[in-house]
Amino acid sequence: MYTRAYKSAVTVPPLLWVTAFLLVPYALLFCYSVWSVSAQQTIVHNWSLQNYVQLIRNPTYLSVLFRSLRIAAAVTLLALLLGYPLAYFLSFHAAGRKDLLYQLVIIPLWASYLVRGYAWKTILGSDGVLNGLLQYLHITRHPVEFFLYSPFAVVLTLTHIYTPFTFLPIYASLEHIPRNLVEASHDLGASPWSTFRRVVLPLSLPGVLAGATFAFVLTLGDFLAPLLVGGASGIMISNIVVSLFGAAYNWPLGAAISLCMLLLVMGLLFATERLERKLTLS
Amino acid sequence: MTSTRAENAAASVRTDSLLSIREVVKRFGSRPVLRNISLEVASGEFLTILGESGSGKTTLLRLIAGFEQLDGGEIWIGRDRLDQIPPHRRPVNTVFQSYALFPHLSVFDNIAYGLRAKNIAKAEIPNRVAQALAMVKMSEFSKSPPARLSGGQQQRIALARALVNRPGVLLLDEPLSALDANLRRQMQTELKALQREVGITFIFVTHDQEEAMALSDRIALLRSGFLEQVAEPRQIYGQPASAYVAQFIGQTNLLRADVKDQVARAGPLIWRTAEISHQVVFSLRPECIRLVAHGAMPQAADDSTARFRARILNQAFGGAMDTLELDCGTRQIVRARIASPGPLCGEHEFEFRAGDAIAVREESSA
Numbered sequence: 264m265y266t267r268a269y270k271s272a273v274t275v276p277p278l279l280w281v282t283a284f285l286l287v288p289y290a291l292l293f294c295y296s297v298w299s300v301s302a303q304q305t306i307v308h309n310w311s312l313q314n315y316v317q318l319i320r321n322p323t324y325l326s327v328l329f330r331s332l333r334i335a336a337a338v339t340l341l342a343l344l345l346g347y348p349l350a351y352f353l354s355f356h357a358a359g360r361k362d363l364l365y366q367l368v369i370i371p372l373w374a375s376y377l378v379r380g381y382a383w384k385t386i387l388g389s390d391g392v393l394n395g396l397l398q399y400l401h402i403t404r405h406p407v408e409f410f411l412y413s414p415f416a417v418v419l420t421l422t423h424i425y426t427p428f429t430f431l432p433i434y435a436s437l438e439h440i441p442r443n444l445v446e447a448s449h450d451l452g453a454s455p456w457s458t459f460r461r462v463v464l465p466l467s468l469p470g471v472l473a474g475a476t477f478a479f480v481l482t483l484g485d486f487l488a489p490l491l492v493g494g495a496s497g498i499m500i501s502n503i504v505v506s507l508f509g510a511a512y513n514w515p516l517g518a519a520i521s522l523c524m525l526l527l528v529m530g531l532l533f534a535t536e537r538l539e540r541k542l543t544l545s
Numbered sequence: 546m547t548s549t550r551a552e553n554a555a556a557s558v559r560t561d562s563l564l565s566i567r568e569v570v571k572r573f574g575s576r577p578v579l580r581n582i583s584l585e586v587a588s589g590e591f592l593t594i595l596g597e598s599g600s601g602k603t604t605l606l607r608l609i610a611g612f613e614q615l616d617g618g619e620i621w622i623g624r625d626r627l628d629q630i631p632p633h634r635r636p637v638n639t640v641f642q643s644y645a646l647f648p649h650l651s652v653f654d655n656i657a658y659g660l661r662a663k664n665i666a667k668a669e670i671p672n673r674v675a676q677a678l679a680m681v682k683m684s685e686f687s688k689s690p691p692a693r694l695s696g697g698q699q700q701r702i703a704l705a706r707a708l709v710n711r712p713g714v715l716l717l718d719e720p721l722s723a724l725d726a727n728l729r730r731q732m733q734t735e736l737k738a739l740q741r742e743v744g745i746t747f748i749f750v751t752h753d754q755e756e757a758m759a760l761s762d763r764i765a766l767l768r769s770g771f772l773e774q775v776a777e778p779r780q781i782y783g784q785p786a787s788a789y790v791a792q793f794i795g796q797t798n799l800l801r802a803d804v805k806d807q808v809a810r811a812g813p814l815i816w817r818t819a820e821i822s823h824q825v826v827f828s829l830r831p832e833c834i835r836l837v838a839h840g841a842m843p844q845a846a847d848d849s850t851a852r853f854r855a856r857i858l859n860q861a862f863g864g865a866m867d868t869l870e871l872d873c874g875t876r877q878i879v880r881a882r883i884a885s886p887g888p889l890c891g892e893h894e895f896e897f898r899a900g901d902a903i904a905v906r907e908e909s910s911a
Contacts, residue, residue: 450611
């Protein structure tokens with residue numbers, strides 16, 4: 264069969280990779296999360312759970328976490344509501360324009376995230392495109408302030424950024440539905456609407472789930488959009504982590520938050536994967 | 546010979562017609578797929594649409610089911626214009642080539658699908674499904690997901706799912722082509738028995754001429770968008786309308802003969818015929834050629850039989866029947882199928898009845 268040299272050539276690089284880029288960082292993260300910072304701004308290497316206690320005691324962290332979850336849920340919902348009809352149209356009704364439209368949906372992914380964030384900043388700002396338009400049309404007299412620097416702006420920006428990520432798995436799952444199932448459904452007397460509800464939608468649920476997971480997890484960990492368009496009221500949990508590792512110089516607390524987020528996301532991924540497998544099997 | 550087209554027309558017009566296909570035309574882009582197809586299907590009939598791949602047979606079926614739109618002509622069922630009804634309201638059901646069972650539904654829910662879509666009373670559904678399952682001998686699989694069934698079992702479920710709706714016409718798109726040979730023969734027998742039992746009109750599409758002959762009341766042979774011949778299996782085999790039909794249904798020898806004074810000559814083969822034109826193509830089935838017993842009185846062929854000497858080029862053993870390749874001289878090769886003659890070589894005498902050489906049209910009706 265395979266020689267020993269071949270086997271090690273195949274297995275050693277991934278092992279090294281996993282160790283260097285996953286196991287060691289996670290171990291470090293864990294260590295930092297149980298250490299603490301002294302009054303002299305040095306790291307104290309004594310094990311304690313005080314960072315975690317602080318997380319639960321301090322209402323700021325929890326409220327920001329809940330806001331992050333709410334924003335993530337809103338982005339997920341909006342991305343699904345935008346992504347699913349788009350994917351459905353492309354897969355079932357776009358015919359010859361399919362490839363072109365698909366590329367048009369994908370193209371924004373090649374533009375830098377930062378560019379898209381700044382684009383929304385220019386659109387939503389008080390001197391922005393949207394306010395300019397509203398005043399030009401005499402709908403408003405003064406610039407509307409809440410467009411920018413609000414959770415609304417964060418949701419809008421992230422929905423724009425992550426909708427292609429929800430679109431892709433949904434589109435893939437729709438493309439995988441054998442078309443003769445749709446024909447069989449019509450043949451058996453089900454109307455187009457009923458066919459969608461009873462055949463297409465159930466068979467595309469794994470894609471919906473994968474797309475929802477993408478949007479939710481990516482939004483939950485996002486810190487650039489709140490930084491660019493969120494303002495004080497749009498702060499998310501990752502912004503706190505960033506500041507704890509930066510200006511605040513409290514790596515241990517930052518590490519504790521990170522670890523909690525990591526566990527939360529892993530639990531979520533685990534649950535959706537199980538659900539997805541159940542959906543595909545039945 | 547010139548009357549075949551009129552005969553075809555006569556064969557396709559039936560007084561007890563249920564489904565009426567009238568001058569149907571279908572194009573894919575600029576490519577014509579069906580060119581002016583007219584066909585009447587009788588109530589309770591088992592009609593097979595037979596043809597090579599690309600002949601348009603599946604397209605014709607999909608037009609009846611409503612998955613494709615006509616480019617010309619009409620399709621009627623009883624007194625209704627079928628081609629103007631959306632597919633989900635047509636009183637026909639389809640058994641798909643790849644079965645197309647819903648993978649997310651159990652066998653029960655697959656079969657109940659059509660009943661629920663038509664808002665059949667909830668209390669009635671379990672009974673109807675149980676009946677349909679019993680009909681295809683699959684009662685114990687009611688709760689299984691389709692993925693757990695074998696190809697033959699999935700086939701039966703697909704059949705039950707279609708028949709449970711009591712369609713006016715059942716459309717079957719090469720339903721047996723994915724099964725292995727033994728199972729396929731078994732399913733053919735069952736399918737035929739089932740059709741007699743339920744009395745529903747079956748329109749069956751296949752490229753397999755043996756299957757078509759074994760199952761059908763009538764065969765409609767389609768060739769690149771034209772109906773080549775519509776007839777009962779025995780007739781289409783015995784009196785093929787064209788050289789193409791003769792070759793497609795079973796094996797045959799096509800003999801290009803010169804006819805003079807009602808005597809046909811194809812190389813060294815000479816026989817009497819009723820034909821009068823100069824150049825005629827004849828179809829002579831290999832099994833119509835007999836080996837003349839050794840030591841039989843050498844005599845000239847009389848009016849009803851043709852006799853010839855030929856050298857055996859090749860003998861292929863085939864169990865009950867051997868296929869011989871015969872060289873009759875002047876490059877006239879014919880094939881003969883003879884019931885286990887034992888090993889042969891050298892020259893032998895053969896004969897056939899003059900009436901077995903059937904005059905056929907050489908070109909299709911195009």
